[in-house]
Amino acid sequence: MYLGIDLGTSAVKTVLVDDAQRVIASESRPLATVSPQPGYYEQDPAQWIDAAFATLDALKASHGKELAAVEGIGLSGQMHGATLLDASSKPLRPCILWNDGRSDAECRILEQRWPALRATTGNKAMPGFTAPKLLWVATHEPDIFAATKLVLLPKAYLRLVLSGEAVEDVSDASGSLWLDVARRDWSDAALAATGLSRDHMPRLVEGCAPAARLRGELAQRWGMAKPPIIAGGAGDNPAGAVGIGAIRPGTAFVSLGTSGALLAPTDRIAANPDRVVHTFCHAIPGMWIQAGAILSAASCLAWAARLFGATEAELLAPLGSRPQAPSPVSFLPYLAGERTPHDDPAVRGMLDGLSHGTDRAAIVQSVLEGVAFALADCRDVLADAGMAIAEADVIGGGSRSPFWLSVLASVLNVPVHRFAGGETGAAFGAARLGRLAVTGEAIPAICTRPQRVETFEPDAKLVDAYAERLPAWRELYRPRH
16 A cells, blocks of 8 residues: 655645555545735645645545555645745745735846756746745845754655655755756855755755654554654656656646646656746656746636636536637636736736626636646747647646546637546545655556546637737736836
């Protein structure tokens, strides 16, 4: 038996997986995000631990026998968050999250201070990444910066609590701007540019390698026969790739979680940081992932649900299973700024084309279309890097909506495929990494593609209609710098 724990932005999801790779049980607990001022997004690391422990306590109550047989644990998590710890490994402040935009000025300082940044890290300095956040803390919270002895990404902090070991995997570390992505190792020059050294960083491992063991007292708490091995794990999107078998070139996929991304595994680095293409190490040795990323995806639908005082299911139900025509309303999904292709933390969302006749359904459809158009921007910048997308699998909570996947297929003009349980893909991928760390089995034998339960083909009429709409949608973007 194996566990996968996904520390997301909106929830911690834990899955229990057997030797036949069947999900035996799953548990989820919500997380809250605090925005102390516009553009700032933080979470208290203590709630990550409470939520993760709650999922495991619940699994012990419902599946104690199976939990006792767990041999390996894999972790996945939201990327880029800055968790600053003191000499006692206690958090000094709330974690600054991936969608936080406060360090825009520090990004420019960092690139001036270290001109080799893009060539070494494969990425452009953007506020979402971890390194600029540390420059911001050094300037605005110097006492906290001075007291910082260890900087961890969210799931590495969870691992520290679970095991007592400070370890990170190379895929998650890729999102820090401190990693030499070709060498898959910390860059001393990158760390020095932010006033840090390797002493402030966790030890690095590959995602499928053993990283630590669960503390004995925690294994006893959850009734485990012996403390399981904890794998290196992965950032949420690389873990999702492992979960759907996207471990080879040509296996592109879309993540429709709180944020969104269009991702393509590759065995070569095809960096295009000037167009805001991300280059990350894969959780699989010798592989990388190229990605276009958007800061708001399923969170846009959650925003609309709050706006209308309805559930997401109530918003989607009147739309049916597929669109008949584009919405007369256009939506820019930049509720928290945007990454690909704009790198603009200050831009905000927009509804355009409202009239007296506009109803709720038109606005909801425009929200789904706006996210799809943003992913079309990602498709085009990946194509500029030489990575054409012929089809795409879809994971994340948004994959539950047939209407949204129909829109996405026609906007991207490629078939898109849905899996059963696609919304827990990252946790399932983490469980696979936990298994590999224990058994050392051949990666392709374990990281197989789950059965697709539905394919959404582009609708020729909608393809033309969306292609005609896309240039006008792009014209709505106006930088606020």
